[in-house]
Amino acid sequence: MSETLLDETILSVRDLAVVSTGGGTTETILDRVSFDLKRGEILGLVGESGSGKSMTSRALIRLLPSNRLSVSGGQAFLNGRDILALDDKAMRAVRGGSIGMIFQNPSSHLDPVMTIGKQIAESIRFHKSVGKGEARRQAVDILRQVGIPDPERRFDAYPHEFSGGMRQRAMIAVALACDPDILIADEPTTALDVTVQAQILKLLTDLRDTRGVSIIFITHDLGVVSQVCDRVAVMYGGRIVELGGKREVIGQGRHPYTAGLVACQPAEGSPGERVRTIHGQPPRVGHMPEGCRFHPRCPKVSERCSMVSPELELAAPGHQVACHYPITQRLAEVAT
Amino acid sequence: MNARPAPLLEVNGLNVHFGGGGLIPSLRKPPLRAVNDVSLTVMPGETLGLVGESGSGKSTLGRAVLRLGELTSGEVLFDGTDMARATMGDLNRLRRETAMIFQDPYGALNPRMRVGDAIAEVLRVHNKVPADGIRARVADLLNLVGLDAGYARSRPLDLSGGQCQRIGIARALAVEPKLIVADECVAALDVSIQGQILNLLMDLRERIGMAIIFIAHDLAIVRRLCDRVAVMYLGRIVEVGPTEEVFTDPRHPYSASLLSAIPDIDPDKGLPENPLAGEPPSPIALPSGCAFHPRCPKALPQCSTGEPPLLGRDGPHRAACILPPGEVTI
Numbered sequence: 001m002s003e004t005l006l007d008e009t010i011l012s013v014r015d016l017a018v019v020s021t022g023g024g025t026t027e028t029i030l031d032r033v034s035f036d037l038k039r040g041e042i043l044g045l046v047g048e049s050g051s052g053k054s055m056t057s058r059a060l061i062r063l064l065p066s067n068r069l070s071v072s073g074g075q076a077f078l079n080g081r082d083i084l085a086l087d088d089k090a091m092r093a094v095r096g097g098s099i100g101m102i103f104q105n106p107s108s109h110l111d112p113v114m115t116i117g118k119q120i121a122e123s124i125r126f127h128k129s130v131g132k133g134e135a136r137r138q139a140v141d142i143l144r145q146v147g148i149p150d151p152e153r154r155f156d157a158y159p160h161e162f163s164g165g166m167r168q169r170a171m172i173a174v175a176l177a178c179d180p181d182i183l184i185a186d187e188p189t190t191a192l193d194v195t196v197q198a199q200i201l202k203l204l205t206d207l208r209d210t211r212g213v214s215i216i217f218i219t220h221d222l223g224v225v226s227q228v229c230d231r232v233a234v235m236y237g238g239r240i241v242e243l244g245g246k247r248e249v250i251g252q253g254r255h256p257y258t259a260g261l262v263a264c265q266p267a268e269g270s271p272g273e274r275v276r277t278i279h280g281q282p283p284r285v286g287h288m289p290e291g292c293r294f295h296p297r298c299p300k301v302s303e304r305c306s307m308v309s310p311e312l313e314l315a316a317p318g319h320q321v322a323c324h325y326p327i328t329q330r331l332a333e334v335a336t
Numbered sequence: 337m338n339a340r341p342a343p344l345l346e347v348n349g350l351n352v353h354f355g356g357g358g359l360i361p362s363l364r365k366p367p368l369r370a371v372n373d374v375s376l377t378v379m380p381g382e383t384l385g386l387v388g389e390s391g392s393g394k395s396t397l398g399r400a401v402l403r404l405g406e407l408t409s410g411e412v413l414f415d416g417t418d419m420a421r422a423t424m425g426d427l428n429r430l431r432r433e434t435a436m437i438f439q440d441p442y443g444a445l446n447p448r449m450r451v452g453d454a455i456a457e458v459l460r461v462h463n464k465v466p467a468d469g470i471r472a473r474v475a476d477l478l479n480l481v482g483l484d485a486g487y488a489r490s491r492p493l494d495l496s497g498g499q500c501q502r503i504g505i506a507r508a509l510a511v512e513p514k515l516i517v518a519d520e521c522v523a524a525l526d527v528s529i530q531g532q533i534l535n536l537l538m539d540l541r542e543r544i545g546m547a548i549i550f551i552a553h554d555l556a557i558v559r560r561l562c563d564r565v566a567v568m569y570l571g572r573i574v575e576v577g578p579t580e581e582v583f584t585d586p587r588h589p590y591s592a593s594l595l596s597a598i599p600d601i602d603p604d605k606g607l608p609e610n611p612l613a614g615e616p617p618s619p620i621a622l623p624s625g626c627a628f629h630p631r632c633p634k635a636l637p638q639c640s641t642g643e644p645p646l647l648g649r650d651g652p653h654r655a656a657c658i659l660p661p662g663e664v665t666i
Contacts, residue, residue, distance in 0.1 A: 049526055195389065199613070201607055220526070224599045226603045226605070228607065264527050264531045266556040266557045274538060277532045
């Protein structure tokens with residue numbers, strides 16, 4: 001990827017908010033989520049379950065998993081156009097067109113009674129005005145690009161005839177069918193074995209290099225983030241708490257939660273030694289603490305943290321942190 | 337080490353095959369060979385890690401050892417008794433002295449039962465304590481796994497995943513087992529909670545001294561927790577040895593490539609240059625010779641024919657590969 005590609009911002013999300021309404025109450029699910037995605041960049045969204053990383057991507061493509069959830073504010077500019085303001089019809093053209101999606105479980109996102117090739121060709125014909133023969137030719141070409149051997153024959157195979165890794169490649173092929181600007185990959189390798197995971201990660205980074213596609217990579221695995229992402233956003237309790245280059249965020253995290261998360265990895269430490277942990281549990285929807293949402297678990301907590309929610313502010317060039325008392329030097333004692 | 341103590345568990349030539357039956361010979365399908373000629377030992381108080389990719393047979397092996405699943409042939413000696421040919425009485429003893437911890441803490445508990453009752457049920461079934469002592473023992477067990485005795489009145493859905501897993505562990509400990517099989521018991525938990533459960537297992541191991549068979553696909557956790565590790569591929573153990581030796585000096589090309597595929601938390605290290613190609617073949621149609629040869633970067637012509645190489649019997653660190661130990665590094 002060349003430096004010029006990385007200069008162009010393709011997606012700009014500002015103050016994205018999602019709420020859950022029902023039973024007379026309104027709960028905040030996502031709060032002031034803001035980030036930029038550059039062309040050809042891989043941005044990691046990391047966090048524990050319930051942190052809002054999948055919800056962020058679902059809100060962007062406006063496929064929220066429940067009727068009770070709605071986008072309550074914010075903008076998302078894709079090539080300068082606010083996709084959160086589009087009507088349903090225009091949004092359908094964006095989904096699968098400018099934004100492709102890959103999910104954790106390919107089996108439940110591929111149609112079991114339609115051949116792999118048809119599912120790719122269907123997407124091509126929906127978004128581009130091409131004939132059947134041309135759509136088939138393009139679909140075979142994409143299958144070849146995602147590393148499926150013998151694509152001419154595999155075009156007519158059904159998803160159950162593919163192995164887990166091949167099905168994930170097929171889903172990547174469907175997502176790529178219309179040459180999207182952005183690929184949203186939600187835990188794309190979590191269900192795969194490590195050796196197959198390495199193959200899929202290689203494929204995704206190769207696709208970024210050859211096609212210049214930007215990827216929002218959602219994962220809970222800091223190892224995967226370290227290997228494939230350019231920048232990382234760490235989420236906690238529905239907010240981005242830290243955002244920056246992967247070296248800065250993972251190597252010298254300034255938010256106590258980021259530093260704690262890195263320190264609790266079982267790989268950090270020697271055999272038999274106790275694993276460092278962050279005491280307590282992540283907050284649940286409806287029970288979000290006041291002020292900074294991490295404060296009940298934070299070792300550096302002070303009175304201000306329980307009252308005022310910190311803004312995501314620039315701590316160093318290209319490195320933002322939402323903390324009243326960010327770590328200035330690496331402190332491993334954050335996790336005890 | 338002279339005068340080795342007797343192993344707690346000794347598995348010899350264990351096979352678990354599924355299907356493959358049928359009255360009409362010409363219609364019989366080949367069986368799915370989930371566990372293939374596996375032999376291993378577990379010493380009292382030892383933690384053995386069982387690693388491998390999905391479909392390698394590690395869970396089937398764990399269940400067969402506790403007789404929670406059927407086995408086709410072989411010996412499972414628990415404390416000297418062959419549980420593969422056990423009487424009802426022997427099996428009852430096995431149930432009283434072993435326990436299992438499951439992956440999905442919610443799925444393993446009855447959602448309508450208070451967790452205190454779920455623990456009390458185990459005590460009652462196995463006659464562990466007199467009826468008037470059950471409540472006190474439940475409180476003890478809850479404290480042992482780091483929960484306040486007040487949690488006895490909660491139901492599983494009121495608890496977080498980590499708390500539920502602690503209840504699952506408390507149920508397993510209720511029988512005071514000599515051996516626990518933990519099947520991916522932290523895989524469903526968040527990293528910050530995972531550490532709490534791992535530390536709990538380490539504490540309990542020191543205090544109670546039970547042996548653990550720890551089934552996992554996360555190699556970093558295995559390295560932290562286990563004394564020895566066995567690597568499985570398509571139903572066979574391809575390498576076994578002291579954990580650090582296997583991690584630093586793998587003797588089977590499969591273990592070596594598995595280790596190199598773990599993503600390190602090191603922003604300066606990129607993806608592995610040549611990830612292992614392909615995926616494990618179906619256990620219904622195992623390749624001839626060494627089952628790993630179609631994916632093995634070091635395969636020799638003789639690897640594809642004949643009987644698969646044996647694990648060997650000598651030394652603590654053994655691998656089922658014909659390559660000399662020095663040539664395995666990938």
